Amino acid sequence: MTELLLAILGFFILIQLFYYLFVFTRLIGYRQYSEPGPNAPAVTVLVCAWNELENLQELLPLLDAQDYPTFEVLVLDDRSTDGSHDFLKKHVFDWDHVRFIRIDAEHKHITPKKYALSVGMKHAQYPIALMTDADCRPVGNNWISSMVAQLSDRKDIVLGFSPYMKTGGLLNWFIRCETFYTAVQYLSFARVGWPYMGVGRNLMYKKSLFFEHKGFYTHKGVVGGDDDLFMNQAATSDNTVINLDPESFMYSVPKTSWGSWITQKRRHLSVGKLYKPKYKTLLGLLSGSHVGVWLAGIACLAYGLLNQDLLLLQILGGAFAFRWLVQLIVLGGINKRLDRTVGIHTFLFMDLAFFIYYILMGLMMFTKPKKDTKWR
Incomplete structure (x- = not known):
């Protein structure tokens, strides 16, 4: 069970690292x-x-x-x-x-x-x-x-x-x-x-x-x-x-x-469904792997605590620490280019907030919104 949980966690982290190291980094040195x-x-x-x-x-x-x-x-x-x-x-x-x-x-x-x-x-x-x-x-x-x-x-x-x-x-x-x-x-x-x-x-x-x-x-x-x-x-x-x-x-x-922000997000979600399949796949992998990392991490934490598996907990802590370090370096570099829009000290909370956000937005997609005729 330990090996399976770590394999799942590693799979999602590798997807995340692909985006951070090979896609997002293209902004840091852009001239x-x-x-x-x-x-x-x-x-x-x-x-x-x-x-x-x-x-x-x-x-x-x-x-x-x-x-x-x-x-x-x-x-x-x-x-x-x-x-x-x-x-x-x-x-x-x-x-x-x-x-x-x-x-x-x-x-x-x-x-x-x-x-x-x-x-x-x-x-x-x-x-x-x-x-x-x-x-x-x-x-x-x-x-x-x-x-x-x-x-x-x-x-x-x-x-x-x-x-x-x-x-x-x-x-x-x-x-x-x-x-x-x-x-x-x-x-x-x-x-x-x-x-x-x-x-x-x-x-x-x-x-x-x-x-x-x-x-x-x-x-x-x-x-x-x-x-x-x-x-x-x-x-x-x-x-x-x-x-x-x-x-x-x-x-x-x-x-x-x-309320007004949620209405805006509903509209954005309805539009995103109409993207080309390629981009829906790429964006889905990014958000899906974000959720997957946290769900797999929670599962590893629960299993490790219940079974007193210290090695699993150490590997879990190291994996999350490495991912957060990559986030800090890459997003921190981009944040400087984008006028320090977000305080770098809040990146860890932002990572958790996006996990919750993706879950809630996913649930929202299954509810039928009230018809919106406004363009704001």
């Missing part, structure tokens, strides 16, 4: 361009907004002040009823680069945010589209230029990083952990040549790519997925590049209640 070329293309920044008055009041001056030669900020006001429309009409001429489009109706054939983005793509004046949300804030005035610097004749897509603001509390800590670890996955997978998603809070691609793939047509009725499902469809190892430049980071306002 990239930080300045746009002499012929920097003009950019349209698309901002979807649904009842985002206060956020628009903060965000638009920051976007208008971006240090970039030619760009526009196109706000897509999707049926807002909080005064956003009146605010935009009154202040749009206060800025040099901002204009807006009012969307007055919802359409049955496509979800609201995807319709808004599709309208924005059709009305964008410039060939490069840079997406963000109203509740986001760039770290400085070089956000656009940093994202554009990664584009080239061969690279059509730039995957950016969008961490959440630190506000304190358990929910905020876990949101930052989950966002960090998700970024580790999609950014490192893209480096290996397996781009499978981006985040719409900080995502750039050529407008021609959008129309080449018929926009969101293949998943137009799915709430969410305007970023990850489109990337799953359009991104390749040849046309995609990542951006780890701190000037490119776009911070976002986090959820403040467990």
Whole structure:
């Protein structure tokens, strides 16, 4: 029995080590361009907004002040009823680069945010589209230029990083952990040549790519997925590049209640089911092996204590200590590149939290969620 338990534990740890040592490490030494070329293309920044008055009041001056030669900020006001429309009409001429489009109706054939983005793509004046949300804030005035610097004749897509603001509390800590670890996955997978998603809070691609793939047509009725499902469809190892430049980071306002966060996670889970089989397998192995390590570890601990098997307990302790050391080194190195999103002293708790999270999310997939028609 001891040999079987250790074999199972070792199997799951080997899978984890593959991801940490051969995939995630690709981010630690990554080098990239930080300045746009002499012929920097003009950019349209698309901002979807649904009842985002206060956020628009903060965000638009920051976007208008971006240090970039030619760009526009196109706000897509999707049926807002909080005064956003009146605010935009009154202040749009206060800025040099901002204009807006009012969307007055919802359409049955496509979800609201995807319709808004599709309208924005059709009305964008410039060939490069840079997406963000109203509740986001760039770290400085070089956000656009940093994202554009990664584009080239061969690279059509730039995957950016969008961490959440630190506000304190358990929910905020876990949101930052989950966002960090998700970024580790999609950014490192893209480096290996397996781009499978981006985040719409900080995502750039050529407008021609959008129309080449018929926009969101293949998943137009799915709430969410305007970023990850489109990337799953359009991104390749040849046309995609990542951006780890701190000037490119776009911070976002986090959820403040467990209920709203769970609703968001349900939507993400429903979208993940539609990924290409290859990526569902790769991500399933990663999360499954994480759960497997902990379940096998608990089984070894219980068996070792019941049977007073000191050798088994020593091997178990050594195995977990080695895995945590690898995590500390690899994730710690990436964490430095990603603006120290998570306190390194909490990595051990993050590992346990993800075990619980994966179990709960797995159970959640078997419950039918209430139909969600909102895009936030």
